[in-house]
Amino acid sequence: MxxxxxxxxxxxxxxxxxxxxxxxxxxxxxxxxxxxxxxxxxxxxxxxxxxxxxxxxxxxxxxxxxxxxxxxxxxxxxxxxxxxxxxxxxxxxxxxxxGRDEHEPLEEMPAGTIILMVGVNGSGKTTSIAKLASYLEQRGRSVLLAAADTFRAAAIDQLRVWGERVKAPVVAHQQEADPGAVVFDAVKAAQSRGLDLVLVDTAGRLHTKFNLMEELQKIKRVASKANPEAHIVSLLTLDATTGQNAILQAKSFLQSVEVDGIILSKLDGTAKGGVAFSVYNELGVPIWYIGTGEKVQDLAPFDHLAFVNALFE
Amino acid sequence: MFEALSDRLTDIFTGLRSKGTLTERDVDTAMREIRMSLLEADVNFKVVKEFVARVKERSIGAEVLQSLTPGQQVVKIVHEELLRILGEPARLDLQTTPAVILLAGLQGSGKTTTAAKLAHTLRKQGHHPLLVALDVYRPAAVDQIVSLGKQLTIPVYEEGTREKPVKIAANALNHARKNAHSVVIFDTAGRLHIDDAMMHELKEIDHQVHPNELLLVADAMTGQDAVQAAEAFHQAVNLTGLILTKMDGDARGGAALSIRQVTGIPIKYMGLGEKTDALEVFHPDRLAQRILGMGDVLSLIEKAQEQYTDDQAKSLEKKMRTATFDLDDFLSQMQNLRKMGPLTQIVEMIPGMRGALKQAGGMPDLNDKQVKRVEAIIQSMTKAERRNPSIIDGSRRKRIARGSGTTVQEVNQLLNQFRDMQKLMKQLMSGKMRIPKGLMGL
Known part of the structure; x- marks a missing residue:
């Protein structure tokens, strides 16, 4: 299906x-x-x-x-x-x-576009970034990865490994560095190297942590300061095994960084990701991509019509 | 979004009471509410079905219908049934030396963080733990546990990512014996329960190390699929317990109830944050409250009790009752609150508070700097001013601002806050608001 x-x-x-x-x-x-x-x-x-x-x-x-x-x-x-x-x-x-979702495909977005990947801990942000990078490169766009998860141990190393695998440059600072500074440098680096899109890996945060949600807003502000013309897209990674808490998650991230779309990750298990229905029904946030496995190619654009039709096959 | 079940049930029964007699159909209405509440908490729908059937049977059999407070009676039955399924908190079996703990679970459930927290907790109990990195698949997973080990100064055994996990596990066990570790914690790779090759690997590791404890690490936010995953893991390797992670968010944790009901394995710990000491022993009562959407009042009371002696609480209560609560008391309250942890986290444990706060546009976090400023302002007041802030006029405000190195606006803000707090107390005391017993100290 x-x-x-x-x-x-x-x-x-x-x-x-x-x-x-x-x-x-x-x-x-x-x-x-x-x-x-x-x-x-x-x-x-x-x-x-x-x-x-x-x-x-x-x-x-x-x-x-x-x-x-x-x-x-x-x-x-x-x-x-x-x-x-x-x-x-x-x-x-x-x-x-x-719902109907008519967003412009990421691969067609103007050069300079900054993509912020946000989500709770363990939802699959870093892996999704790598998949998205490879997806965009295959479609002829050059990307740069920003290691703005400076909190979790070895998150930077993880992104570096992915960067090597998908052949995308990674901008990183030390662990515990200011994530805003990382983003600023990454945006500047992409401009001077003439790379199209910046993919920002942020630290996982529970949506109930007020300070961490504020930090996310700050990262977004810094991004638009580094390149005022840039189009900023916020993508929320949502674990397909998540239950009703997904609605609360999406709501908080929506308030914090105006989430544009969702990457529904881990759809390769037995979980069906039915939250897609309730998240759109209650909040109007559409799914953009689905993650279907652990390999870097395992990402597909979400097509809601095909999704529903497939359920009836 | 989630009303506490007890409020809903009370409303239903109050509505029904006006018609005089309660029928079985009325009970059905209540059962529907219970069903909704549990489903919203992500309890598995099959488990909910059985659960509601049992509660209904008991409700009809018991004297609920004749009771003066049928809503509360039903809540009591629900609560009892929840506790029955959740079971008693279970201890870890660490009889052998070294004791072996194997952690398993889906990707992103929090195994590595939990391994570090567990090692930290056990060391505090006098153990000499060894962490072992068996996740050779996820990029930098080994680096992550090595780095956590460094932070905690707990040794980590790793062989990079080239060897097979089974072999690393065997070597690690030898290493642990040689170095007299009392407990070995194996952090395995996240795996899907339908991934045959990975489940086979887990079985091999299990046979190799013969764990005393084989714990499933599960995310509290998991939905209906929790049951399938837990059952598959249990079938493959005979789990001995469950650790529920990410309980510091607002997940209601219904998955724990489902897993417990379907597999029968006891819940051993709960993960409450990203700090390595935030692992808590499981309290069935608190989890039951949470699943019912009633907030975690007990944890809050416990936190409060850590900060207040009985005498302090009593004198405070008296001051509140007699409306002699003054700015000095206000100051000491703020300092005490600060000691209890981030204010947002505390406030979220109070039922109904989250909704109220969201409407008010969120809660500013009270930091040390702000507490110090408040301290400075209050200490720049005379004794008379502290006892009776209403005498603080314009020129006194200016003086206080100068004395504390703040601005008149800040002094005003504090005085306004204090006035609001006094108003709130009057309301509490006159019984217009409900406050859980034991929260008086706040």
């Missing part, structure tokens, strides 16, 4: 990777939705089971109940009788709740 998330044709190598990821994810809860609608008639139980499946996929009770009730209303209003028609209604409502 993940293959459908690619807008372009995947290469044979990508196809192979995605295929193996699919093998594992197909058993997930959302994949069972279409089974529900293969029954002869739609009963009260069908709707209850649909709600359970959505909750099981971390869609969350509020959004799950809303989705089911919207689909039911449509079925009743349009006097839809067959399960096939009902399924179409559910599908339509799911697409609607997932």
């Amino acid at each position: 993940l293959r459908n998330l690619f807008r372009r044709e995947p290469t044979p190598q990508e196809r192979e990777q995605i295929e193996s990821a699919v093998q594992k994810t197909r058993q997930g809860a959302l994949g069972h939705i279409s089974d529900l609608f293969r029954q002869q008639v739609i009963t009260e139980e069908t709707w209850d089971e649909l709600e359970d499946l959505l909750i099981q996929a971390d869609v969350g009770p509020t959004t799950a109940i809303e989705l089911v009730s919207r689909a039911r209303k449509e079925v009743e209003k349009e006097e839809l009788k067959t399960p096939v028609e009902a399924e179409t209604a559910v599908r339509r409502q799911m697409v609607e709740i997932l």
Whole structure:
């Protein structure tokens, strides 16, 4: 199913990777939705089971109940009788709740664009940065990595290793250095070396830590000071295994740095990342990319239509 | 966003009471609320189903319907059932020498940080720990644990990233025996429970080192999938316990309940922050409160009690009751609060406070500098002024500002804050606001 998330044709190598990821994810809860609608008639139980499946996929009770009730209303209003028609209604409502997302692709953004990668601890920021760097380079953009996680032990080394692997220069200071200073230097370095995009790896922070969220705002301010013309994009990495706390996370980061989009990481497990629905439904933040594995190529642009359609295959 | 379950249930039953009799259907309404509350806390939906069925059975059987406070009765049953599943806090089994602890879990759950915290905690208990770096896959994972070891001055055994983890593990154990370490903590690579090759590796390490404790490290923010992952790990290697990490955020930690219910393994520790000493013994009662969205009042009370002697608390309570709380008391309160840790963290433990604060646009963090400034301002006042701030007029303000090296604005700000605090106290004392028992010291 993940293959459908690619807008372009995947290469044979990508196809192979995605295929193996699919093998594992197909058993997930959302994949069972279409089974529900293969029954002869739609009963009260069908709707209850649909709600359970959505909750099981971390869609969350509020959004799950809303989705089911919207689909039911449509079925009743349009006097839809067959399960096939009902399924179409559910599908339509799911697409609607997932929202429309018409952002400019990162690879087409103007030179000088600064991408801030933010998120809670362990959500996969550094790995996502590496994947994104490789993704952008493959599409002809030059990138520079800024090691602004100066807090976690060996985070700088981790980014350096990735930098070598994806052949992207890394700007780093010492551990415990001021992350703002790192970003400033990185932006200046990218300008003088004529590199297109700066990818900033920030320290993981729990969204409830007031001071750390302030620090993030400061990093953003410094970035725009270093290059006032720069377009700044904030991307939140969200672990696909996260439950309802994802909404609180997205809300705090949204308040702090105006998150533009989400990278849903670790979608290669059995978790289905149903929070995508509730985060968009409640906060309007769309998913931009999904992470599907540990290799540097395991990143794909998110296509919400394909995502929903794939769930019904 | 999350109302405490008890408030919701009380509301429901108050609404129902007006019709006179409560029926089974009324109880169902309450059960729906419990279901929602647990699902919002990320308890697995199957676990929720069983749980609600049990609570319902007990609610109908018990004297809930006749009770004067049916809402509270149901909350009590919910709480009891939660505690029953969460179980008692369990100690680590460290009988052999060296005792072997193996940490396992998904990527990003916090294994490496937890390994360091655990080593630090055990050393405080008199152990001589050795940390072992078995994550040869994630870039710089070995560097991370080496660097944490350096910070804590706890030795780390590593062989870089070329050897197989099983072999490193065997060598580490020999090293530990030779150097008389009393406990060895193995930090393994994060792995997906459906990654057969990696799960096989974990089994091999398990066979190699025969751990006393094989602990699953799980992120408190995990959603419905927590159960699948925990079950798979348990099936592969027979877990002996759970460490729940990132509990310093606002996750309600329902995953812990699910994992406990499905695998039966006890919860051993909770991770509460990025500092290496922030590992706490598991308190079932507090976790139950949190899952119900009731805030962590007990931890707050404990923190407060660490700072106040009984006499201090009593005299303070009297001052508050008789409205003789003055600026000197205000100063000592601020200093005490400061000792309890970051103010934001404290305030977030009070139920309902987070929402109130968010509306007020967040909470400024009280730092030492600000406390010192307040101290200077108050110490520049005369005794009479401290007892009765209402006498502080314009010229006194100017004098105080000069004396404390601050500005009149800052003096004004402090006096305003104090007035607000007095107002708040009057409200508390007149019972307009509820404050948890034991919080008086604040």
